[in-house]
Amino acid sequence: MATRVISLSLTLLSLLSFTPSWAAGRPDLVRDAVAKNVQHMPSELLVQFYAGFDANTQARALSRVQGQITEIITPAKSRNDNRGDLVRIKLPSGLAVQDALDRLGIESIIEYAEPNWVYQHQATSNDPYVTSGSLWGMTSTYGIGASTAWTNNKTDCNGVYVGIIDEGYMYTHEDLSANAGTNPGEVANGQDDDGNGLIDDIYGWDFDGNNNTIFDGLDDDHGTHVAGTIAGVGGNGIGVAGVCWKLKLLSAKFLGKSGGTTANAIKAVDYFTTLKTRANNPLNIVATNNSWGGGGYSQALKDAIDRAGAASIMFVAAAGNNGTNNDTTASYPSNYASANVIAVAAIDSAGKLASFSQYGATTVHLGAPGVGIVSSVPVRSGKTIVSGYASYNGTSMATPHVTGAVALYKALNPVASVVTVKSALLSSVIPTTSLSAKTLTGGRLNVSGF
Numbered sequence: 541m542a543t544r545v546i547s548l549s550l551t552l553l554s555l556l557s558f559t560p561s562w563a564a565g566r567p568d569l570v571r572d573a574v575a576k577n578v579q580h581m582p583s584e585l586l587v588q589f590y591a592g593f594d595a596n597t598q599a600r601a602l603s604r605v606q607g608q609i610t611e612i613i614t615p616a617k618s619r620n621d622n623r624g625d626l627v628r629i630k631l632p633s634g635l636a637v638q639d640a641l642d643r644l645g646i647e648s649i650i651e652y653a654e655p656n657w658v659y660q661h662q663a664t665s666n667d668p669y670v671t672s673g674s675l676w677g678m679t680s681t682y683g684i685g686a687s688t689a690w691t692n693n694k695t696d697c698n699g700v701y702v703g704i705i706d707e708g709y710m711y712t713h714e715d716l717s718a719n720a721g722t723n724p725g726e727v728a729n730g731q732d733d734d735g736n737g738l739i740d741d742i743y744g745w746d747f748d749g750n751n752n753t754i755f756d757g758l759d760d761d762h763g764t765h766v767a768g769t770i771a772g773v774g775g776n777g778i779g780v781a782g783v784c785w786k787l788k789l790l791s792a793k794f795l796g797k798s799g800g801t802t803a804n805a806i807k808a809v810d811y812f813t814t815l816k817t818r819a820n821n822p823l824n825i826v827a828t829n830n831s832w833g834g835g836g837y838s839q840a841l842k843d844a845i846d847r848a849g850a851a852s853i854m855f856v857a858a859a860g861n862n863g864t865n866n867d868t869t870a871s872y873p874s875n876y877a878s879a880n881v882i883a884v885a886a887i888d889s890a891g892k893l894a895s896f897s898q899y900g901a902t903t904v905h906l907g908a909p910g911v912g913i914v915s916s917v918p919v920r921s922g923k924t925i926v927s928g929y930a931s932y933n934g935t936s937m938a939t940p941h942v943t944g945a946v947a948l949y950k951a952l953n954p955v956a957s958v959v960t961v962k963s964a965l966l967s968s969v970i971p972t973t974s975l976s977a978k979t980l981t982g983g984r985l986n987v988s989g990f
């Protein structure tokens with residue numbers, strides 16, 4: 541009779557003891573996580589025994605759940621904290637992990653038991669400007685949702701090239717050098733090895749100076765800033781993080797001290813188209829960043845942009861910084877009605893259209909962060925030029941967020957056409973009041989769901 545009562549009470553106890561009373565561990569947090577299906581190994585537990593119990597005694601305790609020790613992870617004798625063995629056990633199939641935890645909760649020789657959690661690598665930036673919250677364009681409410689993409693391990697645009705049509709950029713910058721792409725067809729030997737007419741175009745070409753030095757000093761700050769937003773090296777514990785943590789940048793410098801010309805702009809656009817479409821060493825260039833504007837309509841430039849489009853190179857362009865309406869006063873190159881053009885307005889960290897940003901309900905596609913954007917720049921230190929960081933404003937800063945997004949999307953969807961990529965970007969925007977009736981989509985860039 542007594543036996544029956546005890547048996548009954550044990551059964552009741554095992555049913556009712558929803559939270560094991562371990563001496564250690566956090567069974568309450570474990571229960572919550574198991575209930576939320578936080579990933580763990582099925583039919584496995586980790587069990588921590590108190591010290592001083594032999595294998596037979598351990599086995600007897602585990603028999604409550606028909607558990608078998610499959611591995612002694614930390615033997616009592618190897619540890620210095622006076623605990624017993626930590627073991628991994630196998631449960632009979634069909635016994636839920638939480639049920640097993642509940643049943644083991646009354647075993648007095650067990651200090652705690654827990655699921656064998658499964659961890660995934662999670663990309664959380666350790667870059668100081670990110671962790672300090674300075675990179676609002678990546679991480680905050682009105683940012684582009686990059687931190688979400690990163691957390692889902694969408695950081696890597698390896699194998700993807702982006703062309704920067706701008707000033708040159710500091711490819712030796714501490715937070716860019718790992719992402720500085722080179723032309724695999726070219727060797728630094730004073731000869732035009734790849735036959736594109738340009739001698740030693742290793743990191744790209746300077747169409748303004750007509751030479752191969754794409755970094756010429758402090759005046760290449762704008763291009764360097766753009767580069768950091770697209771592909772500042774992420775997770776390296778220094779500086780910033782670009783939308784893509786790994787990517788290959790190439791430069792077509794055409795903006796010099798007094799700006800750039802249509803002629804050089806066309807050469808710059810065609811430079812990348814050729815690198816992509818040539819028979820030998822074709823490069824997977826998915827986009828060019830065009831944080832520049834001005835001039836009138838140029839069919840020649842539009843044709844060059846269309847050639848790039850035919851080669852599946854997106855042409856991401858700044859809407860301009862004059863605060864005007866591009867629907868009524870066209871701004872080039874962002875206004876070219878080419879399938880591969882994406883025109884970008886700038887918003888601030890409160891989601892407002894930047895006061896300087898041009899807009900256009902039919903000619904500007906979307907908004908992206910462009911006020912108070914921290915990124916890489918060259919700075920002077922004594923007589924030398926070193927790696928630095930600075931905050932800039934402009935649709936020039938909004939544009940590389942979108943370019944980085946194109947690169948990220950293409951890295952994740954390698955066969956997507958220009959039309960598909962553009963459509964995906966535009967359909968994933970977050971509707972934003974300040975951009976309503978000011979942009980085609982009425983929204984801001986959002987990569988969180990890529």
Ligand SMILES: [Ca+2]
Pocket residue numbers: 726732733734735736737738739740741
């Ligand atoms: Ca060459």
Ligand SMILES: [Ca+2]
Pocket residue numbers: 726727728729730731732733739740741
């Ligand atoms: Ca050469």
Ligand SMILES: [Ca+2]
Pocket residue numbers: 667715772773774775776777778779780781
């Ligand atoms: Ca970094």
